[in-house]
Amino acid sequence: MIPEIGHFALILALCVAVVQGSLPIYGAAVGNSALMAIARPAARGQFFLVLIAFGCLGYAFAEKDFSVLYVAATSNSQLPLHYRLAAIWGAHEGSLLLWTFILTVWMFAVTLFSAHLPDTMRSRILGVMGLVSMGFLLFMLTVSNPFERLIPAALDGRDLNPLLQDPGMVIHPPMLYMGYVGFSVAFAFAIAALLGGNLDAAWARWSRPWTTVAWCFLTVGIAMGSGWAYYELGWGGWWFWDPVENASFMPWLAGTALIHSLAVTDKRGGFKVWTVLLAIMAFSLSLLGTFLVRSGVLTSVHAFATDPKRGLFILVFLAVVIGGSLALYAWRAPRVGLGGSFAMVSREGMLLANNVLLVAAMGSVLLGTLYPLFLDALDLGKISVGPPYFDSVFAPLMAPAVFLMGIGPLAQWKKANLPDLAKRLRWAFGVSLVTALTLPFVMGKWTPLLSLGLLLAIWIVTTAVVGLRERLAHVDGHGLAGRLAAVPRSYWGMLVAHCGIAVFIVGVTMVKGFETESDVRMNVGETATIGGYTFRFDGTQDVVGPNYTAARGTFHVSWDGRETTILYPEKRRYPVQNQIMTEAAIDPGLLRDLYVSLGEPLDDGAWSVRLYHKPFVDWIWGGCLIMALGGVLAVSDRRYRLAWRKQEPAVVPSARTVRRKVA
Amino acid sequence: MKPRHKRFVFIGLGLLTLGVATVLVLNAFQSNLVFFFTPTQVASGEVPQGKSFRIGGMVEDGSLIRESDGLTVRFYVTDTAKSVPVTYKGILPDLFKEGKGAVAQGQLGADGTFIASEVLAKHDENYMPPEAAEALAKAKASGAQQSKSLVVPGSKKESL
Secondary structure (H helix, E strand, C coil): CHHHHHHHHHHHHHHHHHHHHHHHHHHHHHCCHHHHCCHHHHHHHHHHHHHHHHHHHHHHHHCCCCCEHHHHHHCCCCCCHHHHHHHHHCCHHHHHHHHHHHHHHHHHHHHHCCCCCCHHHHHHHHHHHHHHHHHHHHHHHHHCCCCCECCCCCCCCCCCCHHHCCHHHHHHHHHHHHHHHHHHHHHHHHHHHHHHCCCCHHHHHHHHHHHHHHHHHHHHHHHHHHHHHHHHCCCCCCCCCCHHHHHHHHHHHHHHHHHHHHHHHHHHCCCHHHHHHHHHHHHHHHHHHHHHHHCCCCCCCCCCCCCHHHHHHHHHHHHHHHHHHHHHHHHHHHHHCCCCCCCCCCHHHHHHHHHHHHHHHHHHHHHHHHHHHHHHHCCCCCEEECHHHHHHHHHHHHHHHHHHHHHHHHCCCCCCCHHHHHHHHHHHHHHHHHHHHHHHHHHCCCCHHHHHHHHHHHHHHHHHHHHHHHHHHHCCCCHHHHHHHHCCHHHHHHHHHHHHHHHHHHHHHHHHHHCEEEEEEECCCCEEEECCEEEEEEEEEEEECCCCEEEEEEEEEEECCEEEEEECCEEEEECCCCEEEEECEEECCCCEEEEEEEEEECHHHCEEEEEEEEECCHHHHHHHHHHHHHHHHHHCCHHHHHHHHHCCCCCHHHHHHHHHHHC | CCHHHHHHHHHHHHHHHHHHHHHHHHHHHHHHEEEEECHHHHHCCCCCCCCCEEEEEEECCCCCEECCCCCEEEEEEECCCCEEEEEEECCCCCCCCCCCEEEEEEEECCCCCEEEEEEECCCCCCCCCHHHHHHHHHHHHCCCCCCCCCCCCCCHHHHC
16 A cells, blocks of 8 residues: 555656646746746645655565565565665665655755745746656656565565665765755756846856755765775775766766856856856766666666666656757857956966866766777677776876866956966975975885875965965954954865865875785784784684674784784675675774775685775775865855845745845 | 957867867777677687786686685686686685676786686676676577576566
8 A cells, every 4th residue: 555655646746747847937938927836836745745755665665565576676574674774775766766856855945945036037947857857757657666566475575785785875875866966956047047048147146055065965975985885895995987986976077167167157257158058067967877877788786677668768868858958058058148258367267277177087087988888889899998097087187177276266356467376376386396295205105196196285285275374364353263254154165175175185195105905815813914014813703693694704903013903804695695795894094094804715714815004095085075064164155145044035925025126 | 368369269278178188088098998808709819919808708617726825716717619717816706606707807828828817796696797698698699509507687577
């Protein structure tokens, strides 16, 4: 009964989406305010309907209803409750439901925080989002229904892939989807602006916080996926340039470019056409990512059932969304108009360079990801494009962008003076250069890449300090604390996010430069030394988990004769799918991670063992979190809060007058 | 500078970036594309010497031998028509098993042994790396021999 309610709720949601995607947009075109007024209740209604569907699926998982095909395929009676709930998005059908659910969450948020938007704008935005959700609901109801029954019911489920039975599974997919789908808001803003033909600084100011929030979620989502792969897959790598990772990274690159381009549109009214194109690009890449990951063209842990009908549906949907919005763009963009002019050396110029580099990097990732697929589709042979390709293309494109990142925030809008900039930055540059050249020698090893990485990281931090100091000289406030508080949050946000990049670069540089690994055979009682740490293997013992059995090894780690920690890596066997899983043991630290994973059992209780010493690896994810924190700071800036508060309706009628005034 | 000139400079810089990116991409493609070959192709000498490539197929039953150091393993990868000896030093992925599909990346040694630098994991019992599945399918299509146990991916529903 419950699954049927969920199914029915989805059908109703589709009906609502059809209404929401058509009438308000038509109403905005002909100026019918009654039709436009449908948008808000429709979006909220859709949210509650999809919420009901989502809740029903969750209930089916919680109650172990194995008469639902999807539940039987992705869970098991022995699976703990939190993983049973996470199994909602453990495979294809449920992930799509999660996608749609999050889309309606964003829609609901738009209805809450759009009181200050003109009616036409809001109804167009919600209409466009309704169209997107219509596509997804249609997809679910036609070819991938999560509520499909299995008659007769299975005695027990086939279990969730053991790789996915991890706390990361509970948070990583929802976070990532919040980011992916969040770009649909920026996309809807862009399409609404194209439809309306008016694209001004106010438009950019409205869509900026939405884009930044989506970007924060995406940043955290990607970082968590990377961290998960690091400890779960047992190879100690944090980024593999796997097509699935690239699928999430491309929208991030486009989204990062979009954030910066929106800044120019907001502050200077420039880059309008380009901003709109980037918004379309970011969302299209999110859709492409969904297609790549969910259609089964790629093989990885993320790829589920391969059903050609699904692939075809997503491909057609993709073509309609991308083709339709680009056609609209080609038709309407010339009306939007260009912004003010600016000199080559100016903040606009630097941000333009940043955009070009980010988009070029995104293009090279796209090429490396899709090229093997094209060759395969055209039957021209099977190839794979591995990490060396991405490393050798991505790094040279990003290095100048990072270098400009130090200069851009200090350059004036419209026209900056190059000698003046050089004068203001000469100390920062000197300090960075000297430190970057000498520090590797102090650490005992010098390579050009090591110095380059450190140079860029220190450059970002020192220029941020210079920028902050100049800023402090220009704000009013009592004492240092007062002046620090007077610096706007959006500026802090930018500084923090940029420093996050610096932390990230330090992490990557140090791991690449100083990590040590070794695969060794270890007898019981034997020791191995790596990175100055001595690991003593004290044998394994059998342990029993809730739905697995494991051999757990004991490793005593010591540094200079003193014990640092004891690590317990496991080799687990999940009987339901008869799958073996390596559970690495990690001792995390600010300056280094120690990482042990068990290979295979050999004779006499000996094991093959993989040992890693990874300096600064946690800085990689720390940097990403700092970037996201910067985004949060920027969104909490006063100017956005004021924009919302000023027009927040005290009583409904007065809100209407205010809105009319704004319009 | 007149606005028109400035636009030319911008376009020029844009094209320059594009050019640099293209050069980087082509250069990286040149040296980093990894091609895939079936054991039959390896046996007939179609593979490049001194260059890294991938082979895929099934790990032949009973062919896995572990050297006394506990880390070096030898096995045969077969597409049921031909098989190629492979050596690998390191820890094998969790799901590496005899009689199951596998993909290995590495170079062909002088004695015709494939020296693998990487052995790729598959993700669950029913799943076979598509490259391995294709190698088997090709060998089957050429009528060399009947495939013993070709596992087709994506058959989850029937097996429920």
